Amino acid sequence: MARTGRRPGGGSGTQQAILDAARAAFTESGYDGATIRAIAGKAGVDPALVHHYFGTKEHLFVATMELPFDPTEVLPGLIAPGLDGLGERLVRMLLSIWDNMGDQNPFAALLRSAMTHERAAVMFREFASTAIFGTVMKAIDADRPELRTGMVASQVAGLVMTRYLLKLPAMVEATPDEIVAGIGPTIQRYLTEPLGLPPR
Amino acid sequence: MARTGRRPGGGSGTQQAILDAARAAFTESGYDGATIRAIAGKAGVDPALVHHYFGTKEHLFVATMELPFDPTEVLPGLIAPGLDGLGERLVRMLLSIWDNMGDQNPFAALLRSAMTHERAAVMFREFASTAIFGTVMKAIDADRPELRTGMVASQVAGLVMTRYLLKLPAMVEATPDEIVAGIGPTIQRYLTEPLGLPPR
Numbered sequence: 013m014a015r016t017g018r019r020p021g022g023g024s025g026t027q028q029a030i031l032d033a034a035r036a037a038f039t040e041s042g043y044d045g046a047t048i049r050a051i052a053g054k055a056g057v058d059p060a061l062v063h064h065y066f067g068t069k070e071h072l073f074v075a076t077m078e079l080p081f082d083p084t085e086v087l088p089g090l091i092a093p094g095l096d097g098l099g100e101r102l103v104r105m106l107l108s109i110w111d112n113m114g115d116q117n118p119f120a121a122l123l124r125s126a127m128t129h130e131r132a133a134v135m136f137r138e139f140a141s142t143a144i145f146g147t148v149m150k151a152i153d154a155d156r157p158e159l160r161t162g163m164v165a166s167q168v169a170g171l172v173m174t175r176y177l178l179k180l181p182a183m184v185e186a187t188p189d190e191i192v193a194g195i196g197p198t199i200q201r202y203l204t205e206p207l208g209l210p211p212r
Numbered sequence: 213m214a215r216t217g218r219r220p221g222g223g224s225g226t227q228q229a230i231l232d233a234a235r236a237a238f239t240e241s242g243y244d245g246a247t248i249r250a251i252a253g254k255a256g257v258d259p260a261l262v263h264h265y266f267g268t269k270e271h272l273f274v275a276t277m278e279l280p281f282d283p284t285e286v287l288p289g290l291i292a293p294g295l296d297g298l299g300e301r302l303v304r305m306l307l308s309i310w311d312n313m314g315d316q317n318p319f320a321a322l323l324r325s326a327m328t329h330e331r332a333a334v335m336f337r338e339f340a341s342t343a344i345f346g347t348v349m350k351a352i353d354a355d356r357p358e359l360r361t362g363m364v365a366s367q368v369a370g371l372v373m374t375r376y377l378l379k380l381p382a383m384v385e386a387t388p389d390e391i392v393a394g395i396g397p398t399i400q401r402y403l404t405e406p407l408g409l410p411p412r
Contacts, residue, residue: 123327124327124328126378127323127324127327127328127373127377127378128324128327128328133377133378133379136378137378137379137380137381140380145380145382158381158382159382159386159390159394160394161382162374162380162381162382162383162386163383163394163395165370165374165380165382165383166367166370166371166373166374166375166380166383166395167366167367167370167398168370169369169370169373169374169378170365170366170367170368170369170370170371170373171366171370173327173366173369173370173373174362174365174366174369175366177327177333178326178327178333178336178337178369179333179337180337180340180345180362180365180366181337181358181362182345182358182359182361182362182365183362183363183365183366186359186362187410189409189410190359190409190410193407193408193409193410194359194360194363194402194407194409195363195366197401197408198367198398198401201397201398202394207393207394208393208397209389209390209393209394210387210389210390210393
């Protein structure tokens with residue numbers, strides 16, 4: 013019987029089939045619900061082949077979203093030198109990635125759809141929890157690491173939103189050094205300094 | 213000749229006609245481009261009647277968007293007691309408004325469309341510049357008031373985004389007092405404290 017379309021088993025065609033299946037699975041089942049096994053089943057390949065090409069589910073997600081960087085690789089590198097100055101390093105890294113991505117970058121698209129579609133918001137939350145917040149939270153050596161991580165996320169999200177999505181002139185025109193000087197200490201405070209939280 | 217539909221000149225029907233015309237004008241021409249004269253023309257009424265029912269263009273916009281509060285009235289009240297503690301007051305007011313609005317609030321809809329449609333982003337920027345940022349900027353008695361206002365906007369926007377739109381668990385579960393303790397000082401620093409900006 014003649015077959016048309018992609019032929020699983022043959023290099024880049026297989027990788028593309030896996031990516032298509034993964035994208036569909038993440039959309040249908042969310043980040044946590046989509047399993048490598050189910051993705052492999054959809055793509056008509058062995059789960060081992062998915063791992064061979066893409067590694068972990070985090071890496072597969074990053075590949076699916078065509079993100080220009082892999083937070084699971086970038087973050088540990090930022091954290092490695094220690095907590096000292098981590099706030100500034102995070103902001104500078106974020107700017108160096110986004111400032112060079114141009115307008116139609118895939119992370120902006122991901123964030124936009126997470127803001128507007130509940131299903132995409134769930135997927136974003138689940139991915140961010142595993143691949144981003146978990147890593148930051150583990151690095152925090154102070155009370156309330158989860159709340160601190162949430163506050164870091166709030167300032168980072170707002171920076172991205174005002175500089176790249178809403179494009180507020182003051183935030184677009186600010187130089188990276190100005191943003192780092194202003195916002196780096198905020199992130200640093202959330203990560204390491206006393207927050208004066210009320211007793212629980 | 214028989215007329216159907218709204219009859220300009222008759223109370224609430226007229227007000228609704230003005231609101232419909234204003235909504236269309238803001239969408240077509242943006243916040244700055246839409247004039248009271250053009251809106252009145254669309255609605256088939258005298259411009260004076262628009263002012264009579266809705267006051268300034270800011271107020272008309274707020275009415276059009278069905279916002280549950282009017283930033284042009286709320287902000288001056290927050291600023292009046294002085295810069296001391298303004299960061300905490302801003303955060304507490306924001307939480308008290310949003311926490312009580314429920315999921316489908318109009319400001320969230322406005323923000324969502326500003327994130328996804330360039331035209332809505334322009335309208336949001338223009339309205340926010342006039343009705344929100346301008347008022348905050350005038351209150352700032354320190355260097356770089358525009359950049360400081362942008363940074364305030366970035367933290368406020370990120371708080372709204374993570375607590376109400378993306379719904380990150382840590383930010384949803386935090387009590388208002390915790391958010392005020394954590395984020396209030398950030399806003400206060402952006403408003404009044406030295407930022408350590410590099411020389412221009």
